[in-house]
Amino acid sequence: SVDPEFEHHLCTKTPYRVIQNPDVSEVRYKGCTPKKLWYVIRHGTRTPGEDVASLMRSRLFDIRDLIVKNKNCTRYSDFAAWKPHIELDGKKRLTREGESEMTFLAQRLRKRFPKILSKTWNNSTFSFRFTHTSRTEASAHFFSRGLFDDGVADVWYPQPLKKDPILRFYKLCQKWRVEIKKNPQSLIELEAFLRSDLFSTVVTNITERFNLPDGELSVADVHLIYTTCCFETAWDKTELSPWCSVLSRQEFEILEYAEDLEYYWTDGYGYELTTQMGCVMLNDVFNFFRSKSESEASFYFTHSGAILKFLSHLGLYQDSVKLRHDNLNIQRLWKTSLIDAFASNIAFVLFDCSGIDQVLTLHQEKPVILPGCPANQDLCPLSVIERIYEKSRVQCDFEEMCHASEKKSVYDSVVSTMWLAYDSLKLLYFR
Numbered sequence: 173s174v175d176p177e178f179e180h181h182l183c184t185k186t187p188y189r190v191i192q193n194p195d196v197s198e199v200r201y202k203g204c205t206p207k208k209l210w211y212v213i214r215h216g217t218r219t220p221g222e223d224v225a226s227l228m229r230s231r232l233f234d235i236r237d238l239i240v241k242n243k244n245c246t247r248y249s250d251f252a253a254w255k256p257h258i259e260l261d262g263k264k265r266l267t268r269e270g271e272s273e274m275t276f277l278a279q280r281l282r283k284r285f286p287k288i289l290s291k292t293w294n295n296s297t298f299s300f301r302f303t304h305t306s307r308t309e310a311s312a313h314f315f316s317r318g319l320f321d322d323g324v325a326d327v328w329y330p331q332p333l334k335k336d337p338i339l340r341f342y343k344l345c346q347k348w349r350v351e352i353k354k355n356p357q358s359l360i361e362l363e364a365f366l367r368s369d370l371f372s373t374v375v376t377n378i379t380e381r382f383n384l385p386d387g388e389l390s391v392a393d394v395h396l397i398y399t400t401c402c403f404e405t406a407w408d409k410t411e412l413s414p415w416c417s418v419l420s421r422q423e424f425e426i427l428e429y430a431e432d433l434e435y436y437w438t439d440g441y442g443y444e445l446t447t448q449m450g451c452v453m454l455n456d457v458f459n460f461f462r463s464k465s466e467s468e469a470s471f472y473f474t475h476s477g478a479i480l481k482f483l484s485h486l487g488l489y490q491d492s493v494k495l496r497h498d499n500l501n502i503q504r505l506w507k508t509s510l511i512d513a514f515a516s517n518i519a520f521v522l523f524d525c526s527g528i529d530q531v532l533t534l535h536q537e538k539p540v541i542l543p544g545c546p547a548n549q550d551l552c553p554l555s556v557i558e559r560i561y562e563k564s565r566v567q568c569d570f571e572e573m574c575h576a577s578e579k580k581s582v583y584d585s586v587v588s589t590m591w592l593a594y595d596s597l598k599l600l601y602f603r
């Protein structure tokens with residue numbers, strides 16, 4: 173039987189319905205009027221890239237065949253009937269579920285902030301921006317459907333930039349790309365965790381549970397099973413993927429931790445530069461709030477990496493100790509299943525409270541308190557936020573922080589190439 177809680181352990185492939193906030197009551201604070209809304213959103217549920225899709229079409233079929241050889245296995249008929257999903261095109265395309273996530277998210281937002289959002293589309297009041305990918309573009313379109321009853325067809329979207337300095341700032345940071353993203357050092361904790369007894373036990377347990385030949389399953393196979401469970405759950409809420417029934421609650425938690433470790437060290441608190449870079453996004457918020465333009469709402473459609481780095485820059489979900497292979501804590505704050513699901517979103521809403529600018533910060537549609545803001549209230553004065561993030565405002569020299577030293581780049585690219593030869597690390601490219 174499948175643990176009904178499993179949907180809460182699907183990391184960055186968690187469908188938004190699992191964590192959404194159904195409360196759509198108008199957000200009001202006494203004596204305050206909402207003036208501006210800045211919103212960054214990860215695209216909705218997508219299909220996997222070709223790397224995962226091709227494994228689902230080939231290796232997963234072999235595993236499926238081995239499983240159904242053992243006719244007594246649980247859910248035999250589901251495995252026997254399983255075939256790669258219709259959504260499997262390898263193009264990281266927005267799925268039906270992703271379309272609904274966007275439309276419903278916008279509808280809920282509009283109900284909460286009718287003063288800003290109950291207006292027909294108007295180019296100077298609302299702005300939209302998405303990255304150079306079909307999934308963020310489609311997300312913007314479906315989101316605007318939920319926001320405007322009419323006039324959706326008129327919504328104007330700027331041409332996406334191949335390398336957007338705000339939406340995907342990290343792609344422009346050579347130092348981060350070389351020294352963190354492509355540096356094997358960043359994966360050391362994950363590597364060690366994959367080699368740990370805890371992880372090996374998961375591989376052995378599944379092998380025994382399904383009566384598979386000894387040594388048949390690799391770490392990468394187990395990860396493929398988990399990834400398939402995640403994607404199939406995300407894009408189909410009506411049917412339970414048989415691959416989810418392969419794993420126990422504890423095994424989900426172990427696989428979840430492996431992914432969280434990876435994201436922690438490449439997109440999160442692992443290295444200072446990763447958290448520092450997010451200043452460009454925060455400065456965009458400040459500029460928007462301080463600008464005298466008529467623009468009242470700004471919507472950005474981006475990716476997982478942007479959400480995680482921005483959360484880390486803000487200082488949210490930071491555990492007191494760094495995540496390592498040997499300190500799995502199920503109470504940790506850094507859980508991508510909660511903080512970086514599909515359609516994850518961060519909003520800043522500026523209120524005028526009797527002449528004082530106050531800011532409401534929302535993550536996944538719920539208020540969050542920025543570290544340093546008053547703990548007992550949702551609103552935080554803009555001047556306090558500007559003080560907390562003073563360094564982000566005055567020392568955000570992207571060129572300077574992202575400049576990679578050439579000697580190191582050459583060294584790292586050689587090491588990275590060698591590193592990619594490791595079979596177990598194939599799973600790192602499962603996107």
Ligand SMILES: O=C(O)[C@@H](COP(=O)(O)O)OP(=O)(O)O
Binds near residue numbers: 214264474477478
């Ligand atoms: O584009 C992808 O494959 C991943 C990573 O993108 P970056 O974090 O590298 O932008 O993000 P996703 O689209 O799933 O949100």
